[in-house]
Amino acid sequence: MTRFDSATTVTKVGSGHYTAQLDGGxxxxxxxxxxxxxxxxxxxxxxxxxxxHALAVSSSYHFLRPGAGGPAEVAxxxxxxxxxxxxxxxxxxQNDKPLVSGLIAIAEFDAAATPVYQSEPVEIPPIEQCHRxxxxxxxxxxxxxxxxxxxxxxxxxxxxxxDPGTEKSPDLRGHVRxxxxxxxxxxxxxxxxxxxxxxxxxxxxxxxxxxxxPTVELTWHMRAVPEAGPLAFHARSDTVADGWFDETxxxxxxxxxxxxxxxxxxxxxx
Amino acid sequence: MTRFDSATTVTKVGSGHYTAQLDGGxxxxxxxxxxxxxxxxxxxxxxxxxxxHALAVSSSYHFLRPGAGGPAEVAxxxxxxxxxxxxxxxxxxQNDKPLVSGLIAIAEFDAAATPVYQSEPVEIPPIEQCHRxxxxxxxxxxxxxxxxxxxxxxxxxxxxxxDPGTEKSPDLRGHVRxxxxxxxxxxxxxxxxxxxxxxxxxxxxxxxxxxxxPTVELTWHMRAVPEAGPLAFHARSDTVADGWFDETxxxxxxxxxxxxxxxxxxxxxx
Numbered sequence: 001m002t003r004f005d006s007a008t009t010v011t012k013v014g015s016g017h018y019t020a021q022l023d024g025g026x027x028x029x030x031x032x033x034x035x036x037x038x039x040x041x042x043x044x045x046x047x048x049x050x051x052x053h054a055l056a057v058s059s060s061y062h063f064l065r066p067g068a069g070g071p072a073e074v075a076x077x078x079x080x081x082x083x084x085x086x087x088x089x090x091x092x093x094q095n096d097k098p099l100v101s102g103l104i105a106i107a108e109f110d111a112a113a114t115p116v117y118q119s120e121p122v123e124i125p126p127i128e129q130c131h132r133x134x135x136x137x138x139x140x141x142x143x144x145x146x147x148x149x150x151x152x153x154x155x156x157x158x159x160x161x162x163d164p165g166t167e168k169s170p171d172l173r174g175h176v177r178x179x180x181x182x183x184x185x186x187x188x189x190x191x192x193x194x195x196x197x198x199x200x201x202x203x204x205x206x207x208x209x210x211x212x213x214p215t216v217e218l219t220w221h222m223r224a225v226p227e228a229g230p231l232a233f234h235a236r237s238d239t240v241a242d243g244w245f246d247e248t249x250x251x252x253x254x255x256x257x258x259x260x261x262x263x264x265x266x267x268x269x270x
Numbered sequence: 271m272t273r274f275d276s277a278t279t280v281t282k283v284g285s286g287h288y289t290a291q292l293d294g295g296x297x298x299x300x301x302x303x304x305x306x307x308x309x310x311x312x313x314x315x316x317x318x319x320x321x322x323h324a325l326a327v328s329s330s331y332h333f334l335r336p337g338a339g340g341p342a343e344v345a346x347x348x349x350x351x352x353x354x355x356x357x358x359x360x361x362x363x364q365n366d367k368p369l370v371s372g373l374i375a376i377a378e379f380d381a382a383a384t385p386v387y388q389s390e391p392v393e394i395p396p397i398e399q400c401h402r403x404x405x406x407x408x409x410x411x412x413x414x415x416x417x418x419x420x421x422x423x424x425x426x427x428x429x430x431x432x433d434p435g436t437e438k439s440p441d442l443r444g445h446v447r448x449x450x451x452x453x454x455x456x457x458x459x460x461x462x463x464x465x466x467x468x469x470x471x472x473x474x475x476x477x478x479x480x481x482x483x484p485t486v487e488l489t490w491h492m493r494a495v496p497e498a499g500p501l502a503f504h505a506r507s508d509t510v511a512d513g514w515f516d517e518t519x520x521x522x523x524x525x526x527x528x529x530x531x532x533x534x535x536x537x538x539x540x
Contacts (some may be wrong), residue, residue: 058487060330062373064350066502080334103332113512217328219489265328
């Protein structure tokens, strides 16, 4: 079992009631990374749905409070168990207060399906041409997290992250994978998707000085079962205004298939 | 009061408990339009939040069952009343079964804020150059709905809707407004946003034969307070595969500001 699999383990302790031990190694600043929390909630939702071959295909989360390392609980309720889709409502609690509340649609998925239509993918240089975000150079305060999730940025966007300016565009491209220390790939590559899709620095870090940017809402959809290996990412924003910004992230697997797409609305920290 | 304002009225009948009278005029085929249902839920959430100047800034919904005209109930629960954001969980019931469950983040909004960044808008011809989707020509079965929401399509995308083919792209552009019969604009232009963002035919109608396409999940974010008047729209899809498709819709007001952005995951009907 990789460290990631172990850190996202949930244990059923009653009807719709799970416990987890949150790993402080996923802290970004003073709050646990939202993608890590989504992975924990996804595991509880899949167990509660009792459909062993089903996957979380559409997940929407509202983030209420920051999470810390230590014990936590998950409440999971099946809202509807349909023929195609089972919908589960999940809430993560810590010290009896809700941290994250979400709704997850679960369904079977044909891993080999050929798309009827796929939009033109953006250009992302191969991982060998990208720069690893190395905490010895930047983001030393998040070294534990960057030890868990390897991030490689295209030369152009690595520059943006280092020296953001108002003339520049909130657009980040590169590759992300579970770190070599964690085995490089999780047992179940679909479980890495929620972490990967929210593991990057806020996309406004390419536009404004680097800052804490709490997610208000994040929805992500799984579109294909990923191959093992690093995932290519493209993160961008359409509008940054009045302290709010949107961030859209797409992930492709090594076969060039869109495996996940997310959008979040977040606040610019003060 | 316009017909739309009246059709989305909710009445508080107890703590976190509202009633509504759903208007069968918003049916698309055999199911009430999801945008109309979101508008009803939004009104209940805003009442429950008890913040008169706040707006629904981020709303995510999972659609469980089709709705019909007639009485319905809304359960609304405040998950967290924070300084900046109040988060409300809402569920719409009909005949004691949940139809739609959602999470709505509510906050104040500076209508006059100038964006720090806005991406290049796509080209959408002015409304005078667009074709109205006229139920006498197409979509006669949804004439009541099209009497409530006027839809104007760019010449290129009106063609696509009429004669979809696999060589074509799921991309629709034009303008949408509350119908002249309904007064052209609602009392509160922000309340039209959830209806407008889900009023268009499924974007895959520009790619595949026109069909029923049930929404599984839809999230939309409000980014600015719209001016009165028609809203320009751009709808597109990134991937259509294995019976699932994503649809992203942006709306701009007459001042050219991005006022709302949505993404949904939906099924292709059989």
